[in-house]
Amino acid sequence: MGFMKISLISIISLCLISCAPAKSSYFGEESWVGLTESGAEISFSKLEKEEIALNVYSPDCVPCWKEIPALNLLYAEIESQFPSKALYMVVDPYQIVPDISDDRPFGEVYQLAKQRMEIEIKNRKIQVPIVFMKPPFRVKEGGLITGTPETMLFVTKPMRLYYNFLGSISEQASADVIRKDAKFNFFRYQFGMESL
Template sequence: MGFMKASLILFISLCLISCAHAKSSYFGEGTFVGVSASGEEIIFANLEKDQIALNVYSPDCVPCWKEIPALNLLHSEIQNKFPNKVLFMVVDPYQIVPDITDELPFGQVYQLAKERMNLEIKNRNIQVPIVFMKKPFRVKEGGLVTGTPETLLFETKPLRLYYNFLGSISELSNKESIEKDPKFNFFRYQFGMESI
């Protein structure tokens, strides 16, 4: 009787393990691809990182400008202390270039968006690497990202969104104030940079 009971428990356990849902993406994030300012294509699902943060930026967004000192601080800390994480500033080139249509090829839109972002880098001291996102990523009503600023946090293998940080991470401007900002520290906690 003991052997039958142990065999039944083992059988049920194996069924439960094999029936468990695998991690999967819900928003098509596994297909996210962008192009860096240097022209390198970045396939986010193939990056050898444990976590990826994509901060969605627009040159027309005042809270985005105010958030730059906090992003620069995070980027520096991630580079120096967390080699298995990465932070990118991403833009939807079709959203940041005025008076264009979706029919215009990505290459042309990328060049126009790159010119606009080069001015942003210079004028706003952006130190975070910028990536110009290809479709299907879009900033639009009814999409995954409906406005800016917004920061998407992903775990990898497979690439999967696990947290969507709406609004600015911090709009404070000096290092000491930013490091005390509860929103900034909440982001750091969510991104596995510290424990509470």
């Protein structure tokens, strides 16, 4: 009886281990593709990074403007110390170009959005690389991203969302003050940049 009990437990354990669902994309993020300012295409699921942070930005969002110093600080640190990670600022071209309908071709909307973001980069001193997202990525009610600012953290291989920051990471302007901001440090912890 004892041998049968051990065998049955072993068989059930093996089934549970081998039948466990594979980690996968939950929101279609595997298909997210965008264009850089230079027109190069980026497929986030194919980047050679272990983790990716995507900050969703809009030129009409005041908290987005206030968050830029913190994002620039994070970007510089990630670039210099964490080669397996990446931070991008992403925009929905259909959301940031006024009076554009969804049926306009992406190429036209991309050019208009690019012009608008060139002004943002200059005026707001954005250092984080910007990616203009292609559909199906959208900032809209009822979708994954319903507003800005929002910063999503992903693991890759497969690309999968594991944390979503709603609102600004920090709205402080001084680097010294930003480094002491609890939410800023919580982001760094969640993104594997430090331990608490």
